[in-house]
Amino acid sequence: MNPKASVVIPVYNAEKTVRRTVESLIYGTEQNIEIILVEDCSKDNSWKYCQDLSSRYPNVYCYQNEKNKGVSYTRNHGIEVAKSEYILFVDSDDWVSEKYVEELLAAAQQNPESLVICGLHFRDEVSGNKRDYIWEKDGENVYCITQKDFFKLQEKFHLQQLWNKIFSRDVIGKAHIRFDESQSMGEDFQFVLDYMEAAEIETCVVLNSPLYYYIRATKTSLMSHFGTDINEYA
Numbered sequence: 001m002n003p004k005a006s007v008v009i010p011v012y013n014a015e016k017t018v019r020r021t022v023e024s025l026i027y028g029t030e031q032n033i034e035i036i037l038v039e040d041c042s043k044d045n046s047w048k049y050c051q052d053l054s055s056r057y058p059n060v061y062c063y064q065n066e067k068n069k070g071v072s073y074t075r076n077h078g079i080e081v082a083k084s085e086y087i088l089f090v091d092s093d094d095w096v097s098e099k100y101v102e103e104l105l106a107a108a109q110q111n112p113e114s115l116v117i118c119g120l121h122f123r124d125e126v127s128g129n130k131r132d133y134i135w136e137k138d139g140e141n142v143y144c145i146t147q148k149d150f151f152k153l154q155e156k157f158h159l160q161q162l163w164n165k166i167f168s169r170d171v172i173g174k175a176h177i178r179f180d181e182s183q184s185m186g187e188d189f190q191f192v193l194d195y196m197e198a199a200e201i202e203t204c205v206v207l208n209s210p211l212y213y214y215i216r217a218t219k220t221s222l223m224s225h226f227g228t229d230i231n232e233y234a
Contacts (some may be wrong), residue, residue: 003034003059004085005105005166008078010071012040014092015049017215022053022060024095024213030102035060037092039079041068046092072179072187075102079172088171089162093215100211107142107205114203115196116145117153118164121210132210133157145204153204162188164212171199 007025011018018037025035036151037050050062063081065074075089086108090096100118107116119134135143139174145153153159171177175198179187195201 003084004030004032005088005101006034006036006037006078006082006084006169007090007101008038008075008082009090009092010040010074010078011037011046011092012068012074013042013043013044013046014069015042015044015046018046018049018159019053020055021092021095023092023103024098025090026060028096028098028101030105032057032137033101033170034082034084036078036081038060038074039064040070040074041065070095070181070184072181072183076178076181079178081168085169087167087172088165090212091163091214094163095213095215097209097211097213103207103209103211107169108166108206111203111205112168113201114165114205115199115201115206116207117158118135118207118213119158120161120164120210121213122214124214124216124217126216134210135206135208139208141208143206143208147202147204150204153206158206159192160189162191163214165192165196169197171195174198
């Protein structure tokens with residue numbers, strides 16, 4: 001049976017976290033997935049951990065770049081080897097809820113013309129702060145957002161990032177959408193915008209639940225101020 005979804009995980013210096021990331025997917029409610037680990041020539045033992053996970057779980061596949069090429073190249077490598085109808089992206093220091101793939105996949109299948117987005121939970125392991133980013137507190141389970149409200153998606157920190165969405169591999173393939181390997185920041189958002197243009201997205205379906213767990217583990221994180229003021233990222 002072909003997997004229903006491919007989850008691409010770029011791995012770099014993640015020996016302490018990659019197992020947690022992978023197993024949050026392995027023990028999720030949607031079992032028919034492939035997990036693609038692409039290791040970018042880390043300075044630690046990440047490649048060994050990837051190989052171990054691949055030998056332990058039959059739906060985990062690991063690949064290694066020939067040399068360190070950066071996260072955009074690494075994600076592009078994952079796109080090239082993905083086999084499923086849908087692609088998701090997860091970072092190797094984060095984890096997901098048990099229903100992350102199941103709920104995003106079901107919504108994508110029910111709404112093939114829309115971009116499906118979920119909420120996220122931000123956890124700062126440096127300061128101990130936590131915060132949920134959802135569409136509406138105590139609101140409905142699902143919202144349909146039309147083009148006139150797309151800016152609200154950005155204001156609520158739902159649009160900019162990559163890992164709270166599910167993408168059609170067919171759209172990515174036909175339009176040859178890839179991450180810009182010349183960019184060092186903003187390549188995630190550009191990929192999302194390129195996808196929305198190629199798919200002619202007029203509506204976004206928002207799952208009002210924090211299914212993705214974004215983790216800030218160090219003070220030097222690029223997202224070191226994430227979660228302090230949502231308007232800073234609007």
